[in-house]
Amino acid sequence: MRIGAHVDSADPLAEASARAADAVQFFLSDPKGWKAPQPRDDADRLRAAEVDVYVHAPYVINVATPNNRIRIPSRKLLVAHAAAAAEIGARGLIVHGGHVNAGDDLTVGFDNWRKTFAYAAESGGFATPVLIENTAGGENACARRLDALARLWDVVGEYGAGFCLDTCHAHAGGEELLDLVDRVKAITGRIDLVHANNSRDGFGSGADRHDNLDSGTIDPELLLAVIRGAGAPVIVETPGGATGQAADITFLRGQTGIGDRLA
Template sequence: MRIGAHVDPTDPLAEAAIRTADAVQFFLSDPQGWKAPQPREDVDRLRASDVDVYVHAPYVVNVATLNNRIRIPSRKLLLGHATAATEIGARGLIVHGGHVNAGDDLAKGFDNWRKTFAYAAEQGGFGVPVLIENTAGGDNACARKLDALARLWDALDGYDVGFCLDTCHAHAGGEELLDLVDRVKAVTGRIDLIHANNSKDAFDSGRDRHDNLADGTIDPELLVALIRAADAPVIVETPGGADGQGADIAFLRQHLGGTSA
């Protein structure tokens, strides 16, 4: 099992070495901004490395919204990040499921997702697997609850769509972790990546605050069981910098097995 961490984008491979990580995830631009990603000087190193690379799209991306001033730039930004992720040999581009505003028809949000994939197809495709990630909060979210996720997957039928399961988001979003892998796969047919995070907050809190794997409100044994059942690559997005994440990677290797970089 390949196990890694979300790291600073300046020198991801150095960050991987510090953590003895098999994989890294990072942003290609400001996660809270709308700027397009710029070419990287380390593109050849990233493509040649044995470390698996994943890219996380900016948090501002929301292709589901009915607000044209957010949806249309989001659609373009997502495609731009997919192109840049392809250039560096990334194995996937992770993007949050998004939401519509209160009072808006959630069905239109799912259809906006369909239009996003149709738009990308018209431009030649994303070029890299797009992994939609479940989210922790919001009553109008496209990927918080499994019933909404099922409607999203129905809307995207015919497109090759991947899924990233975040354990903190599932817990905070009100989905029990016991047997969650089976319930997710019944909807999506796949889990391409696990974001392995404990939660600082209670079940169904709607709050997205990650904690280290042996801490937080989720039983660590339950996290291990879920990750084992998913049998997918793992990225920890936990606090504590290299020390905290390195300890979490070691924890998973101890309980699951896995290679070291």
Template sequence: MRIGAHVDSTDPLGEAAARGAETVQFFLTDPQAWKDPEPRADADAVLAADVDVYIHAPYRINVATLNNRIRIPSRKLLLTHAQGAAALGAKGLIVHGGHVGSGEDVAVGFDNWRKTFEYGAKAGGFPTPILIENTAGGDNACARRFDALARLWEAIGDYEVGFCLDTCHAFAAGEDLLDAVDRIKAITGRIDLIHANGSKDPFDSGRDRHDNLGAGTIDPELIVAVVRAAGAPVVVETPGGVEGQGADIEFLRDRVGR
């Protein structure tokens, strides 16, 4: 099981080495911007390194929305970031499940996800696996509650799409972590990546605030149990930089083999 961290994109290999990370996740652009990624000077080094790479798509992407001004550029941005991720040999491009607006029919959001994969297929396919991540809040979200996730997979299950389980998000969304892996695999058939994060806020808070594994409101041994059950690579998106994330990586590495 490969364990690592989300790091700054300036020197991801250096950040990985400082944390003792076997996997590394980072953004290709400002996550709040509508920007296509540019070729990286360290691409050859990243490709040659014995570190598994995951890329997180910009937060602005929302392919589910009914707003054309957001949905259409979101589809295009998802494709260009998948292309940028492929240039680095990334194993997956993580993107949030998105949402529709207040009072709008979330079923349209699920269908917009289907149209996104249809768009990608017409463009020759997404060159990096798309891993949809569950989200923490929002009554109109496509991937907060697992029942919504099941409806999403009904719309997109015919496409080759992966899943990223975030422990903080599931906890904040009001989903019990004890059997989360079994319930998700019953829906998606797979878990490709775990975001092993503690939570600063209580169960079912709807708030997305990560904490270190020895802190916060989630029993860290419950996170360990999720990691063990999933058997997937792990990325911590926790605070504290090298020291905090390094400690979380060692915490998991020490326990997942038990």
């Protein structure tokens, strides 16, 4: 099982080395901005590296919203990030599930997700697999609760959408981690990546505040059960920089069923 971390984008391979990580995840542009990603000088090194690469799309992207001023730029930016991620050999592009505004029909959000994949299909589809991530908060979210996720997958599953399971988001979003993998796979048929994070806040809080794996409000044994059950690559998005994340990676590698670092 490949285990890595979300790192600074300046030199991801150096960050991987500092954590003894098998994988890295990073942003290709300002996560709170709308600028398109630019070509990277280290693209050849990233493509050739033994370290697996994942890209996280900017937080501003919300393809579900009925607001044209956000939805249309979001679609274009997601396509641009998928193309840029392909240039560096990324295995997946992670994007949050998005939401509609208060008072809007959530059905519109699901249909906008369908149109997003249809829009990309017009130019040959996304250049990198898109992994939709469950989110922690919002009553109008498309991927917070599993009942909403099921409705989302009814419209995007046929396009080959992937799924990224965030343990902190699930806990804070009000989904029990016990048997979560089975319940998710019954909907999506797949888990392509796990964001392994503890939660600083309590169950159902709706707060997206990550903590290290042996801290926080989630029993570490529950986190380990999710990771073992998913059988997917793992990215920790935990605090503490290289030291804190390296400790989390070491913790995971020391557990039965998780596995040692690949040579």
